[in-house]
Amino acid sequence: MDCTSIIGTIAATLTTASFIPQVIQVVKTKQTRDISLSMFITFTIGVLGWLIYGILLNAMPIIIANLVVFVLTMIIIVYKLRYR
Amino acid sequence: MDCTSIIGTIAATLTTASFIPQVIQVVKTKQTRDISLSMFITFTIGVLGWLIYGILLNAMPIIIANLVVFVLTMIIIVYKLRYR
Numbered sequence: 001m002d003c004t005s006i007i008g009t010i011a012a013t014l015t016t017a018s019f020i021p022q023v024i025q026v027v028k029t030k031q032t033r034d035i036s037l038s039m040f041i042t043f044t045i046g047v048l049g050w051l052i053y054g055i056l057l058n059a060m061p062i063i064i065a066n067l068v069v070f071v072l073t074m075i076i077i078v079y080k081l082r083y084r
Numbered sequence: 085m086d087c088t089s090i091i092g093t094i095a096a097t098l099t100t101a102s103f104i105p106q107v108i109q110v111v112k113t114k115q116t117r118d119i120s121l122s123m124f125i126t127f128t129i130g131v132l133g134w135l136i137y138g139i140l141l142n143a144m145p146i147i148i149a150n151l152v153v154f155v156l157t158m159i160i161i162v163y164k165l166r167y168r
Contacts, residue, residue, distance in 0.1 A: 003140070004137060004140045004141060007133055007136050007137045007140065008133075008134075008137045010130075010133050011130050011131075011132075011133025011134040011136075011137055012130070013130075014126055014127070014129050014130030014133060015126075015127055015130035015131065015133075015134070016130075017126060018122075018123050018124075018126035018127035018130060019123060019127075020123075021120045021122035021123045021126070022119075022120035022122075022123035024120075025118070025120045025123075026118070029118070031117065031118045032118050033115065033117075033118055034109070034110070034113070034115045034116055034117055034118035034119050035106075035118050035119060036105045036106040036108075036109045038102075038105035038106075039102050039103060039104075039105045039106035039109075040102075042098055042099075042101060042102035042105070043098070043099055043102035043103075045098050046094075046095050046096070046097075046098030046099035046100075046102060047095075047099065048095075049091055049092075049094050049095025049098060049099075050092075050095040050099070052091050052095075053088060053091045053092045053095055056087070056088045056091065057088060
C-alpha cells in the first residue's frame, strides 16, 4: 500500500471510530440535550448517500466504513429522540 | 456529471454541512456537556488525515470539504473546552 492509501486508511478509521465515544457517552448518561439532532440526521442521510456511492462503485472500504458510521449515528439519534 | 458523481457530491455536501447546526447550537447555548470531546478530537484528527490525503491526490473536492469540516469541528472543540 502506498503512502497516500495508508493516510486515507488512517483517516477513514479515525473518522469512523470517532463516533464510538459519543455512543458510549449517550448510552451511559442518557443525556443528549447538547447534541444537535439536525446535525446527526443530516450527517446520517449523508452517510446513506456515501453508502449508495460505495455500492455503485463496488468500493468495499467505503461501504464498510459508512455502514459502521450509519449504525453508530443511528444509535445516537435513537437516544436523542428517546431522551431529549 | 454521472449519477454516481452526483450522489457522491450530495453525500459530501450533507456530511460537511451537517456540522453547521451543531456549531450554531453550541455558540447560541454555550452548553456542551453531552457532546463527547473524544468524538470531536478523534474526528478532527481524521479530517486532517483526509485533508492530507486530498492534498496528496490533488483532489480539490476532498480538500475543500475537509477544510470546511475542520473549521466547524474546531469551533465545537473550542466551545467544548471553554464551556465544559
